Amino acid sequence: MKGTFARACFGVVFSVGLAACGSMGDVGAMKSGTQVSDDQMGKIVDNTSTQADVVSVVGQPGRKAQVGAKEIWYYDFNQIGQAIVGKNISETTAFEFNSKGTVIAHYKTAGAPGTSGNALLNAAGK
Numbered sequence: 001m002k003g004t005f006a007r008a009c010f011g012v013v014f015s016v017g018l019a020a021c022g023s024m025g026d027v028g029a030m031k032s033g034t035q036v037s038d039d040q041m042g043k044i045v046d047n048t049s050t051q052a053d054v055v056s057v058v059g060q061p062g063r064k065a066q067v068g069a070k071e072i073w074y075y076d077f078n079q080i081g082q083a084i085v086g087k088n089i090s091e092t093t094a095f096e097f098n099s100k101g102t103v104i105a106h107y108k109t110a111g112a113p114g115t116s117g118n119a120l121l122n123a124a125g126k
Contacts, residue, residue: 033062033077036093041106044095049103054095061095070104071097078111 036058043049043057054061054073061073072094079089090111098104 030080031078034059034075034093035077035079035089035091036075036108041093041108044103044106046103046105051097051101051103054103058093069099071101073097076111 040057044054051073058075062076063074065072065074075093077089077091077093079087081087081089092109092111094105094107094109095103096105
């Protein structure tokens with residue numbers, strides 16, 4: 001009887017603990033870079049928004065590139081989720097500008113090419 005009661009108590013405590021971890025979102029997750037939300041993406045309008053608008057909404061980019069007449073700003077983001085309920089994320093948000101500094105396209109892609117895809121290594125600069 002004592003063993004059954006102990007197992008039942010352990011099961012209740014374990015379940016409550018697991019539920020509490022699930023309600024914590026991504027607390028404890030290892031993150032690097034800038035995560036651009038869907039709300040932020042919605043505030044930028046192709047062929048209307050400017051570089052100043054992007055900086056106002058998202059902040060300065062982690063890296064920039066010049067491709068022909070286009071300038072592209074990249075916001076890389078990596079997250080290694082917490083052990084029980086977190087998830088791993090590796091994505092890059094890109095904003096393309098014409099020579100006048102107007103957004104001509106903005107989108108999300110899988111993680112940045114040439115990086116490890118490991119947020120811990122990226123955060124350490126590896």
